[in-house]
Amino acid sequence: MESLIVNNLVKKFPLSKKQRKKLYTSETEKTAVDNISFVAKSGEVFGLLGTNGAGKTTTMRMLATLIKPNSGQIFFNDINAIENPEKVRSQLAFLTTDLKPDMKSTPSAMYDFFAELYHIPRNYALERKKQLFSEFQIEPYAETMIAKLSQGQRQKVSLVISVIHDPKFVIFDEPTNGLDIIAAREVRDFIISMKKNGKCVIISTHLFDLVEKICDRAAIIMDGKIIANDTLDNLMQGRSLEDAFYEMYLKQVKMKEV
Ligand SMILES: Nc1ncnc2c1ncn2[C@@H]1O[C@H](COP(=O)(O)OP(=O)(O)OP(=O)(O)O)[C@@H](O)[C@H]1O
């Protein structure tokens, strides 16, 4: 059983003079993630749900060891991610819309490049390429230039390449952003197949629908804080997730006013 444990994570960004002016603030730093804790388990999809600027990407980047928190702990099983980022990286897949694929490359060449980067034995890499490209129907455009592919096809290639090294943990920031309904559906199916393969999947999104469809458990993040964290059934309590979220949002706003 794999688990990701996040304890009291805090991330503050220093604000430059220019940023302070833009944000109409005199504060010298912005607390993007404010003391959050949660647990995600293998065989489940955990969702981090929040609006723009809630702190989702910052959290995901800390999990992926791309940036360090100011304080708090992250454990992938018993590995401390802050002390052993290298060890953790070999066990996780990270996907974010910030990463742009090389437009002149092809899915097949990109796969080979990353297989080599991850030091995957050649024969095994080829075998796995066949299996992954077939499972996710990439074969028909495996040799087509990335520039000529649809956004959904590109996203699928990125997803497949991100799991080349068969990681135990899968971290996807806004995995269906900007995709049409068919592509979004395919990405959802991909995530569900990862979960069925026993991976521990963590996604961030602002889409209620995505969380309702694929998450077993979700945390609602607002202004860098987790205001609810439960199974989907418990969060929704017979309402739609959107209604549940809105209710929590109003409560939070009222609390701030007091
Ligand atoms: N490098 C940075 N310097 C200063 N502030 C930052 C930096 N990165 C993020 N922030 C701020 O931290 C807050 C959280 O940002 P983050 O990108 O994590 O939000 P998000 O939930 O991913 O939002 P979105 O839905 O827009 O992607 C925002 O107010 C953002 O402006």
Ligand SMILES: [Mg+2]
């Ligand atoms: Mg984001």
